[in-house]
Amino acid sequence: MKIQDNENSALIPKLEIVNMHFSYNGARDVLSNLSLSVQDKQFVSVIGDSGAGKTTLFRTINGLEKINQGYIRLDGFLQSASFFHIPAEKRSIGTIFQDYALFPHLNVEKNIKYALQSSNFDKKFYEDIISLLEVGDLLDRYIDELSGGQKQRIALARSLVRKPKLLLMDEPFSNLDRNLRVQIRRELKKILTEIGSTVLLITHDSEEALSLSDKVGFLYAGEIIQFSTPQQIYNAPDHSVIARSISNSNVIFGEVYEKNVSTFIGKFLLNENFDETSKIYINVKPNQLSLSFDESNFVIKDKEFLEGSQLFVVKEIDSGIELNVKMSNSEEFQIGQNVGINIIKKEANKLLE
Amino acid sequence: MSVLLPNSIILKKIRKLDIGLGFIYISSLILSFFLILPLLYLLFKITFEFNLFFDFIFNTTILKLSLNTVSLIILVVTFSILISLPLAFLNVRTNLPFSKYLTSISVLPIALPSYVMATTQIEIWSKNGWVHNFFKMFFDMNSFPSFYGLPGSVFVLSLITYPYVYIGLSAMFRRFDYQMIDASRTLGDSPFATARKVVFPLVKPTVIAGSLLVSLYVLSDFGAVSLLRYNTFTIAIFNRMYNSISNYGVLEISLLAVLFCFIILTIETKTKNEARHFSNSNLSDLKKIDLGAWKWVIFPISLIPLIFGFILPVSVLIYWLIIGFGENMGFIDVIQPTLNTLFISSVSAVFITIVCIPLLITIRKNIKIFSFLIDKVSYIGLSLPGVIVSMSLVFFCINYFDYIYQTFIVLVLGYFISFLPAALGPIKSSMTQIDPKLEDASFTLGASKIKTYYNVIVKLSSPGFIYGGVLVFILCLKELPVTLILSPIGFQTLATEIWSSASEAFFVKTALASIILVVIAGIPSYIFMSNDLSKRLGN
Numbered sequence: 001m002k003i004q005d006n007e008n009s010a011l012i013p014k015l016e017i018v019n020m021h022f023s024y025n026g027a028r029d030v031l032s033n034l035s036l037s038v039q040d041k042q043f044v045s046v047i048g049d050s051g052a053g054k055t056t057l058f059r060t061i062n063g064l065e066k067i068n069q070g071y072i073r074l075d076g077f078l079q080s081a082s083f084f085h086i087p088a089e090k091r092s093i094g095t096i097f098q099d100y101a102l103f104p105h106l107n108v109e110k111n112i113k114y115a116l117q118s119s120n121f122d123k124k125f126y127e128d129i130i131s132l133l134e135v136g137d138l139l140d141r142y143i144d145e146l147s148g149g150q151k152q153r154i155a156l157a158r159s160l161v162r163k164p165k166l167l168l169m170d171e172p173f174s175n176l177d178r179n180l181r182v183q184i185r186r187e188l189k190k191i192l193t194e195i196g197s198t199v200l201l202i203t204h205d206s207e208e209a210l211s212l213s214d215k216v217g218f219l220y221a222g223e224i225i226q227f228s229t230p231q232q233i234y235n236a237p238d239h240s241v242i243a244r245s246i247s248n249s250n251v252i253f254g255e256v257y258e259k260n261v262s263t264f265i266g267k268f269l270l271n272e273n274f275d276e277t278s279k280i281y282i283n284v285k286p287n288q289l290s291l292s293f294d295e296s297n298f299v300i301k302d303k304e305f306l307e308g309s310q311l312f313v314v315k316e317i318d319s320g321i322e323l324n325v326k327m328s329n330s331e332e333f334q335i336g337q338n339v340g341i342n343i344i345k346k347e348a349n350k351l352l353e
Numbered sequence: 354m355s356v357l358l359p360n361s362i363i364l365k366k367i368r369k370l371d372i373g374l375g376f377i378y379i380s381s382l383i384l385s386f387f388l389i390l391p392l393l394y395l396l397f398k399i400t401f402e403f404n405l406f407f408d409f410i411f412n413t414t415i416l417k418l419s420l421n422t423v424s425l426i427i428l429v430v431t432f433s434i435l436i437s438l439p440l441a442f443l444n445v446r447t448n449l450p451f452s453k454y455l456t457s458i459s460v461l462p463i464a465l466p467s468y469v470m471a472t473t474q475i476e477i478w479s480k481n482g483w484v485h486n487f488f489k490m491f492f493d494m495n496s497f498p499s500f501y502g503l504p505g506s507v508f509v510l511s512l513i514t515y516p517y518v519y520i521g522l523s524a525m526f527r528r529f530d531y532q533m534i535d536a537s538r539t540l541g542d543s544p545f546a547t548a549r550k551v552v553f554p555l556v557k558p559t560v561i562a563g564s565l566l567v568s569l570y571v572l573s574d575f576g577a578v579s580l581l582r583y584n585t586f587t588i589a590i591f592n593r594m595y596n597s598i599s600n601y602g603v604l605e606i607s608l609l610a611v612l613f614c615f616i617i618l619t620i621e622t623k624t625k626n627e628a629r630h631f632s633n634s635n636l637s638d639l640k641k642i643d644l645g646a647w648k649w650v651i652f653p654i655s656l657i658p659l660i661f662g663f664i665l666p667v668s669v670l671i672y673w674l675i676i677g678f679g680e681n682m683g684f685i686d687v688i689q690p691t692l693n694t695l696f697i698s699s700v701s702a703v704f705i706t707i708v709c710i711p712l713l714i715t716i717r718k719n720i721k722i723f724s725f726l727i728d729k730v731s732y733i734g735l736s737l738p739g740v741i742v743s744m745s746l747v748f749f750c751i752n753y754f755d756y757i758y759q760t761f762i763v764l765v766l767g768y769f770i771s772f773l774p775a776a777l778g779p780i781k782s783s784m785t786q787i788d789p790k791l792e793d794a795s796f797t798l799g800a801s802k803i804k805t806y807y808n809v810i811v812k813l814s815s816p817g818f819i820y821g822g823v824l825v826f827i828l829c830l831k832e833l834p835v836t837l838i839l840s841p842i843g844f845q846t847l848a849t850e851i852w853s854s855a856s857e858a859f860f861v862k863t864a865l866a867s868i869i870l871v872v873i874a875g876i877p878s879y880i881f882m883s884n885d886l887s888k889r890l891g892n
Binding site: 025059062063064087088089090091093094095097098099101102103104105114115142143144145158159162 | 530532533535536537538539540541542543550551554555628630631643
């Protein structure tokens with residue numbers, strides 16, 4: 001069962017957004033100069049904090065808002081431009097809303113068949129989706145009789161039975177509890193891979209985006225500031241805001257010459273060369289640092305137990321600068337204790353401010 | 354510490370409690386009998402003349418009466434929706450100027466009893482009224498359309514009842530999940546198809562619920578239609594009781610009216626059942642539509658219901674009051690009816706609030722069919738027009754309890770049947786909020802059941818009792834048909850005083866009584882409604 005077969009899929013991006021600008025009623029740009037490209041069968045996520053423009057991006061792609069500049073193409077066909085707009089109902093984009101937006105006055109079956117022509121739809125595909133998502137037993141129920149996970153599967157079924165060219169999801173896991181979220185995430189990924197869907201997920205949850213996606217875009221102040229693989233964005237973020245947001249990284253100011261960076265906690269090595277002395281910010285992950293008893297120019301401000309490790313927040317006594325340090329669970333440091341900091345891995349990357 | 358007491362003492366205690374609860378159950382049974390009395394009496398009388406009933410209702414006079422009532426209901430419901438739908442949408446979902454205040458004050462017409470609204474609107478719209486006199490200054494206005502009959506009744510009742518639809522719609526628009534519209538669009542529906550397939554089905558239950566309330570109001574109304582001389586069921590029953598010798602047809606017309614009520618209630622139950630899965634409870638993310646410069650055009654239009662439904666009628670009352678003082682209209686006569694009104698309303702409110710206790714304990718005990726029946730019977734007054742309640746009590750008393758006829762007992766009984774649901778609602782809701790563990794805690798501390806019910810249930814639900822009592826008090830202050838029919842001879846209240854003077858076209862004489870009634874009953878009614886609206890809007 002495949003949702004689409006496009007011979008040109010390798011050549012043309014499934015979704016292409018180029019230099020898009022959007023503002024509400026001519027006010028300040030909510031999205032500015034935004035570009036993004038999603039290839040066929042790719043799972044792409046856009047991460048962003050509150051107010052970054054995620055919901056607006058979602059609404060411009062599915063045609064609920066008109067854009068001011070730039071363009072959006074789907075399968076090479078123009079969908080939105082400053083002079084042109086295909087309305088939401090005419091775009092072949094399957095949408096999953098944050099609260100699922102299932103119709104409370106219709107039962108599950110009528111919700112799923114909502115967009116299908118009563119006489120003319122691919123019954124085989126419909127039945128395959130029902131069976132794949134295991135919603136056959138729920139068809140007579142109403143939405144208020146479903147659990148969060150069931151609602152999500154119904155919303156997915158409702159979008160998929162239309163065979164959309166692109167599946168667009170807005171925070172689809174935010175209403176689920178943590179255990180269910182992880183389980184449903186895995187199931188969803190499996191199903192979407194099986195169908196061969198092209199997916200754009202918009203979320204604030206970096207863990208969700210990194211674990212599901214082939215590529216991740218980071219949306220900041222209405223602009224995609226980095227678009228790369230999950231590994232790249234996690235290991236070598238371009239911007240200090242991404243470093244802080246995604247991996248609890250420390251953004252440390254230092255002075256660089258050639259590949260050596262001197263900072264207030266010690267020296268780091270860059271993967272690029274500087275001929276002249278410069279002042280830069282570098283990205284130092286919490287697991288590149290460790291705590292020691294021997295020196296005492298830092299104090300432990302807070303600690304948090306994570307799976308298999310613990311994250312310490314330590315403060316430099318003189319300057320008040322705070323650093324995140326990740327260590328194994330066996331280490332016994334207490335809040336309020338004076339400690340020193342050691343660098344256990346010297347490689348770092350330069351960050352844009 | 355009952356566990357430490359010897360067995361015999363515990364047994365005694367239990368026996369004592371059983372007697373206490375038994376007394377409560379018997380009281381509930383007696384009260385329920387009185388509640389169901391009007392209906393029982395009608396059915397009892399009609400079973401003896403079943404064939405005659407059908408002969409009676411299928412004649413031209415009765416069919417015309419039914420048609421009159423149905424057309425009034427349909428027209429008032431239509432106009433109530435036409436007024437409240439745009440008004441609620443504009444106030445709640447757009448950036449209309451002062452919409453925050455307008456949302457609440459748009460329900461102000463509810464402060465006017467229907468007979469006060471009718472008298473004031475007659476002054477404005479009838480021949481030689483304000484509007485006619487105004488046009489006479491510029492044009493030759495020998496013929497002027499009559500305000501009496503259907504047009505006036507529709508106008509007056511629409512203005513009074515639109516708040517019932519408006520409140521539900523405002524809450525619905527506030528909670529409407531706009532993602533539904535987006536979802537429908539992204540699933541391929543045009544804006545028109547979205548309106549038909551999503552918006553209309555989601556709005557429909559609220560509109561129907563409000564319309565049914567309006568229908569019941571119109572069916573029960575006596576004050577407005579009697580002053581506007583429009584013949585409906587209530588008027589026919591009243592006239593046949595007082596203006597004909599044989600009371601011919603009173604029972605049959607009453608039964609017909611009750612059938613209409615049951616049809617309305619059946620539709621309501623069906624609609625509620627259909628809408629049981631609707632849960633538009635999303636209060637967050639309220640994005641208001643920007644009307645641009647149009648808001649200054651729409652704003653004055655949105656004030657029209659308030660102007661016609663409250664500002665103009667109150668202006669008329671003030672105008673009459675000034676004239677009345679100038680002409681030495683004998684406003685001193687209002688003192689006794691005012692005192693009478695306050696007396697009978699207070700007594701009734703206290704009585705009705707107290708009798709809620711045994712009824713609610715019986716309902717709460719959940720004794721299968723018994724509690725269920727008591728619960729259902731308690732709400733019977735909500736659907737029966739006051740004229741019918743009073744008529745059946747009159748007939749019942751004349752035939753079986755002659756010695757209480759035309760006493761305060763029967764008047765309070767009439768109020769009890771009509772207004773018990775109003776008290777029961779808030780008391781019941783405050784009771785359901787009490788944590789059942791508190792009852793268990795009281796029992797384990799050795800308190801008896803009666804003591805537990807008093808200390809835990811009654812004391813903790815006292816805000817509900819106060820609210821319910823005040824609500825009944827207000828309703829009694831305004832009530833016309835029950836007071837008119839069941840009052841002892843010579844006992845005048847504000848409502849009957851206004852109605853009697855207005856029936857004889859002494860409108861100016863009604864001014865002071867009307868203003869007192871609006872201040873002591875109308876404004877508190879408005880505050881209740883407006884608070885309810887605020888809660889539903891999540892303010």
